Amino acid sequence: MLNALIVVFRESLEAMLVIGVLLAWIGRQPEPTALKRGLWLGVAAGIGLALALGFATFAAQSQLAGEALEKFQVGMVLFASGLIVQMVFWMHRHGRHMKQELEAQAGRAVGALGIGAVAALAVAREGAETVIFLYGLGLESGGDRVALLAAGLAGFALAAATGWLVARGARFLSFRALFAASEILLLVIASSLLTAGVDRMIGLDWLPPLLDPVWDSSALLDDGSTAGRLLADFAGYRARPSASLLLAAAAFWSFVAWRLGRTAKAAT
Amino acid sequence: MALWLGLGWAVEAAAQAASAEPLVFSIVIKDGRIAPARLEVPAGRKIKLAVKNEGPGPSEFENLSLRVEKVLAPGASSFLVIHPLKPGTYRFIDEFHPTTSEMLLIAK
Numbered sequence: 255m256l257n258a259l260i261v262v263f264r265e266s267l268e269a270m271l272v273i274g275v276l277l278a279w280i281g282r283q284p285e286p287t288a289l290k291r292g293l294w295l296g297v298a299a300g301i302g303l304a305l306a307l308g309f310a311t312f313a314a315q316s317q318l319a320g321e322a323l324e325k326f327q328v329g330m331v332l333f334a335s336g337l338i339v340q341m342v343f344w345m346h347r348h349g350r351h352m353k354q355e356l357e358a359q360a361g362r363a364v365g366a367l368g369i370g371a372v373a374a375l376a377v378a379r380e381g382a383e384t385v386i387f388l389y390g391l392g393l394e395s396g397g398d399r400v401a402l403l404a405a406g407l408a409g410f411a412l413a414a415a416t417g418w419l420v421a422r423g424a425r426f427l428s429f430r431a432l433f434a435a436s437e438i439l440l441l442v443i444a445s446s447l448l449t450a451g452v453d454r455m456i457g458l459d460w461l462p463p464l465l466d467p468v469w470d471s472s473a474l475l476d477d478g479s480t481a482g483r484l485l486a487d488f489a490g491y492r493a494r495p496s497a498s499l500l501l502a503a504a505a506f507w508s509f510v511a512w513r514l515g516r517t518a519k520a521a522t
Numbered sequence: 523m524a525l526w527l528g529l530g531w532a533v534e535a536a537a538q539a540a541s542a543e544p545l546v547f548s549i550v551i552k553d554g555r556i557a558p559a560r561l562e563v564p565a566g567r568k569i570k571l572a573v574k575n576e577g578p579g580p581s582e583f584e585n586l587s588l589r590v591e592k593v594l595a596p597g598a599s600s601f602l603v604i605h606p607l608k609p610g611t612y613r614f615i616d617e618f619h620p621t622t623s624e625m626l627l628i629a630k
Contacts (some may be wrong), residue, residue: 257620311580312595317572320600383582386593387618390580393596394554453589459603466605478586486586494587496605 258391258402260480262409265384268488270417272376272443274295275436276369277425279345282432285362292366293373300377307378308385322456327379328454334375335447339510341368342437342444347517372440379447410512445506446490452502464501467494535571544570544603551583551594552576554619565609565629574599585627591617 273293280289307327314323344364352360384406391402402404455461472478472493477486485491492499540576549571550557563569575581582589583630584625590602607629 261617311593312596315598317599319600320594324600350587385591386580386595387582391595392617394579419569419588456593456605457590457602460553463605471586476587484588492589496589 255398255401255405258405258410259412260386261387262406262408263413263506264487265380266410266413267380267416267484269300269376269380270448271420271439271488273373274417275424275439276373276421277421278432279436280369281421282429283362288362288366289369292295292368294369296370296373297377299370301381302372303374303378304381305387306384307382308389311382311386312389316494324458325434325452326452328373328458331379331454332446333334333453334379335374335444335451337368337375338372338444338447339373342440343512343513343517344368345433346437346514442489443512445503446488447485448502448506449490449492449499452499456488456496456498457472461498463499464497466496468500470494470495536629544546544568544585546570546572548572548574549583549625550574550576551581551616551623554581554616556583556614556616556623556625559624559628561605562628564604568605568606569604570601571604572599573598580618581623583614584612584617585612588612611616 265436276293280286280293283289307323310323314320332521333487348361388406391399391406424435427435452461456463470493475482475485475493477490477491477493482491482493490503495503545567547551547563547569548589549561551573552575564573573583573592573594575583575594575598577594580592580593580595582591583602588604590604592602593598594599604627607627612627612629614627616622
């Protein structure tokens with residue numbers, strides 16, 4: 255029962271955090287209505303995609319179909335990661351001039367579309383497993399289904415409350431701090447999506463792990479423990495990372511630092 | 523950068539030597555239990571786990587330290603490639619049934 259709560263909480267937390275950060279960010283913009291609509295349309299599209307993915311998983315019985323689905327999911331996480339990074343670059347580039355940018359209709363349309371797409375992918379990725387898990391509860395014989403379903407929904411509500419707290423809590427931050435915090439949070443999520451994609455590709459044997467593991471910090475913080483697990487899902491923490499994973503993470507952060515550094519220089 | 527490439531090359535060469543065709547082991551998940559409960563595999567060789575979920579519910583076969591995770595609908599089968607392991611015991615569970623399921627993969 256507690257398990258149902260934890261599984262659903264964990265699966266939906268990341269999407270809720272993304273929504274919370276975007277909501278907080280939107281709230282500080284001069285023209286929030288169009289952006290907000292973009293966000294909720296994206297969430298709705300994401301739920302639709304999560305349902306479709308969940309049922310595709312049930313339909314994919316053969317190894318071949320399973321592999322096709324796996325490829326789609328690898329593509330989806332990598333695309334989501336790239337899109338979030340683009341979104342952060344866009345937010346960063348406009349920074350101080352965001353007001354003028356969003357007062358122009360074209361700027362609003364781009365912003366709403368980007369926010370909607372990021373929300374949709376975040377919801378779809380995490381939501382698919384929640385759909386599978388909750389639907390599966392109905393198939394299992396025995397156990398108290400109603401109680402399990404209630405526990406699952408409680409986990410979902412807890413995750414939503416966390417996202418809401420993030421959005422509300424962000425009100426107490428100064429404009430500049432909110433900007434920096436949302437950029438960092440979104441980048442951390444993007445890097446965790448990238449590491450998830452790399453791990454999947456290693457599991458499909460598309461990528462060699464190279465040296466595996468490079469180190470073992472599981473005595474310090476085990477990614478199998480609850481706290482480590484959350485950090486693993488949300489920030490891409492790995493107690494025993496492979497060299498390929500570290501190379502991908504290093505490439506990601508150097509690219510991001512380089513691009514952000516360049517825009518900072520151009521702005522002064 | 524040169525260091526990375528050098529490291530990559532050296533390790534790749536070692537991996538090439540170790541990876542012949544992967545050995546395949548079958549695993550069946552049923553009623554929230556994983557069979558076999560204990561699986562011995564050779565250390566230092568690439569292996570492939572062919573996993574079948576016989577239901578009735580879905581399962582999520584995973585081991586966090588090896589960073590493998592596979593969601594399977596009832597009736598579905600799939601595979602996981604495990605790259606050469608150090609000798610040791612690796613615990614797999616079905617995340618959707620963490621209390622009843624356990625499989626110890628022992629690399630020797």
